[in-house]
Amino acid sequence: MRTEKDKYIPALSYDWLTAFYDPVVRWTTREKTFKHRLLQQANIQPAHRVLDLGCGTATLTIAIKQAVPKATVEGLDGDAKILAIARDKARQAGVEIHFDEGLSYQLPYTDTVFDRVVSSLFFHHLTTENKLQTLREVRRVLKAGGELHIADWGKPHSSIMRAASFPVRLLDGATTADSFDGLLPRYLQEAGFVDVRTGEHYATMFGTLWLYQAQQPE
Ligand SMILES: C[S@@+](CC[C@H](N)C(=O)[O-])C[C@H]1O[C@@H](n2cnc3c(N)ncnc32)[C@H](O)[C@@H]1O
Structure with missing residues (x-):
């Protein structure tokens, strides 16, 4: 029997839509x-x-490596099909990036190895339980003083944005509810991050995108 923890949502909710992901986004x-x-x-x-x-x-991932070529940049995703696209794009861009297939709430890394964890359009894919477990895992792999930077759907900043978010709520299902309720900063604090900040927001065709940041205590 599949449990809440097993819930896995591919990039555009359905596997067959993955090929269209880049132009849609x-x-x-x-x-x-x-x-x-x-x-x-x-x-x-x-x-x-x-x-x-x-x-x-x-x-x-590629934009990071192109902006800071000397940084060691890695990507993790749970979907082998999308990782094949990622590897191909990195090869075409001529950048060296290591990709791992794995789950965010069981990260395949030892403790305190990353200076930065970044994440975009990802957390709304996770159930509340998996969001909290993922944040604990991010804390485990971040070095002291390391930082987590997130861009994701959050609380709509207008009634138009509330209406615009409806397709994402429908496609990705119940996991998006706490994201659209703006609960991610609270989860970051509950996970033990410090200096939790909500940054800029952007009106998009599918709702309000927010930037967040949080720090691993020194
Ligand atoms: C909407 S896509 C975002 C992709 C990319 N970060 C971007 O900004 O375009 C969300 C990605 O999260 C992956 N994903 C969903 N649940 C996951 C989990 N528990 N662990 C790792 N990856 C997961 C999906 O396979 C998908 O590639």
């Missing part, structure tokens, strides 16, 4: 703008080891 989410801003917010340095959690087709 590019045209509907102001992707260039918010991923560029997320990258700036993360302030990645050449000596950093960085994990892109739920990296999908690796658009952000």
Whole structure:
């Protein structure tokens, strides 16, 4: 029997839609703008080891490596099919990125190894239980003083954005409810992160995208 913990939602909710992921995201989410801003917010340095959690087709992962070529950049995703697209894109871009297949709530890394964990359009895929377990895992793999930087759907900032978010709520199901209720900052605090901040937000065709950041205590 599948449990709440087993719930896995592919990039566009259905496996057969994965091939269309990049154009859909590019045209509907102001992707260039918010991923560029997320990258700036993360302030990645050449000596950093960085994990892109739920990296999908690796658009952000590749952008990080291109912006800071000396950083060690890795991507993790639970979907082998999307990782094949990611590896192909990285090869075409001529950048060296290590990709792992794995689940965010059981990260295949030893403790305190990353300076930054970044994540975009990912946390709303997780049940509340898995969001909390994933945040505990991110804390486990981050070095002291390391940072988590997130871009994801959050509380709609207008009634138009509330209506716009309906298709994502419908496609991704109940896991999105706490994201759209704006609960992620509270979960970050509950997981023991400090200096939890909510950053800029963006109106998109599918609702309000928010940037968040949080720090592993020193
Ligand atoms: C909407 S896509 C976002 C991809 C990419 N970060 C981006 O911004 O375009 C969400 C990704 O999370 C992955 N995913 C969902 N649940 C996961 C889990 N528990 N662990 C790892 N990856 C997961 C999916 O396979 C999918 O590639």
